[in-house]
Amino acid sequence: MAARKSAPLSPAPPPRPWNGRTELPTAIAMTRLRPISCLTLLLCLAGGLSHPAHPAEAAPGEFRDQLKAIGVVPLDPKPEFPAAKIKLGQALFFDPVLGGNRDVSCATCHHPLTATADGRSRAVGTQAYVDAENRKRLPVGFTLVKVDDNEQALTGFNMSGAAHPFTPRNSPDIFNRGDSAWTTMFWDSRVHRTEDGRIAV
Template identity: 30%
Template sequence: MDPADFPDHPAPLVELGRLLFHDPILSGNRNIACATCHAADHGGGDGLSLGIGEGGAGTGPDRTAEGIEKRIPRNAPGLWNLGHRDVSVLFHDGRLEASDIFGNGFSSPAEEWLPGGLDSILAAQALFPMTARFEMAGSPTSGEVGGAVNDRIDAAWPILAARVSAVPDYFAMIRDAFPEVRGEAEVTAVHLANALAAFMTVQFESHDSPFDRHLRGEPGVLAPEAAEGMALFYGRAGCAACHSGTLLSDQGFHALGLPAFGPGRTRTFDPIPRDVGRMAESDRAEDAYRFRTPMLRNVALTAPYGHNGAFPTLEGIVRHHLDPAASLARWQPEDAALPPAPRIAAVDFAIRQDAREMARQAAALDIAPAPMTDAEVDALVAFLHALTGETARALPLAAPETVPSGLPPG
């Protein structure tokens, strides 16, 4: 992996994206920004097992949940290297893929209503949190955006584009980044999404870890324990069967048998609090409980781990991969980072009382036990730490102190 794997973006576009990323103007009720759940301090995530979107307050692990209707059903993933040219599928369940099935370049929840002109899959991804009720849009009765999304998924994007273009400083920046735009009415959500993607690409590009330097032939950059861990990773531990290639991900879907909790990503006809993963998008029974293989650079910065953030440490998720049954027996609800939410607390672990559902999830397992000593587990964890970029804790673009909307930046 090197800079040639990433598209170039002009500075005005990146700067527009930087401000939008931190501006609550893109949320239905102007109370949450992209950066609220994807913070630089937490490796592009939020440090929580399940995110707190609309109705929450604060940021990161200190974000409060008293006013929310529902926890976000899945862990907020880090954003490292999502601008890489080879990324072809996003979200834990892969509901966004590069595809021509709908004539707009992507298979997505918006189907044929996803607008054309998006520069990348990352730009397409940027549009969907804005339409998610419990993430940024708000409820149908809470405001214009939430109501529009309730009518049809694409109905909110013109509202948000008009909202942004009505801010004089934003419109001037849009004109600078997109010279073809002449009037406010010509600004679309595609312009906003392409700017957000440009910022995320530049901000979260990372390939200067000891592992990357080792691949480039620099001698002695891996500590002995990390080198031992790399040999296990690509050998007896079997990690590279899924965490493969340049991205350290096969971009496929696998069932890991993680501890179940949270509201689940429920479907209209399947309202119990479970998460069937890829099956919800593919409608294939064989995809049940399978989730996308995450990329691993800077993984040490993005705790907690798993599609639902079940494990607070790298050691925990490594040990789960090596022996899922023993890991499930050890896991306790207290391991989940879930800020108190009394109104919805009864839902948090309700699924664990459903013996049949727990049996179905336990039976859908794509990983086999791989016995390792404690020292070997430590070596694997050391290797995962060697995937941390030397500049990952000093991102190139600082969060703005103010944003053009005048709202408190996220």
């Protein structure tokens, strides 16, 4: 049996010019980069090991004393609620039937994705549309009426004598309002908890 002749090797392609220089073959270029890469990695590791991490518990006593002096205390542990109670709360919070006119839910103005506010510079409110020409927010079918300043329950502008004020402000956040430290709701605190624990409007 005759030995098979192998095809002659083709000569290597000539080096390609790059930026006026001649490129090295890839293998040679990688070989030269390897020591530099290893040295860079070692320097990064050495730098990280020279600064040990300081856990939060290691705060200086003086810093803790300063925090206590201005009334900063650790947060209470998160209360545990049954899953059914959480599900009911979510259903009620997103249900527009609970709104006064059944057209907005709590989440309309206090959405979790906008930090429990509405993400607007001014609250639109219930049954409202935006009058772009006059740059005012008006309820459908109503006009703004100035309320007597002596009537504390109806401050500012009111909707055609309705029993709730139209306040041209952004919706306040309601984050952590279940905490006992919060005793009021709304910017004007018209809903508040009395000292004996009752809710007053």
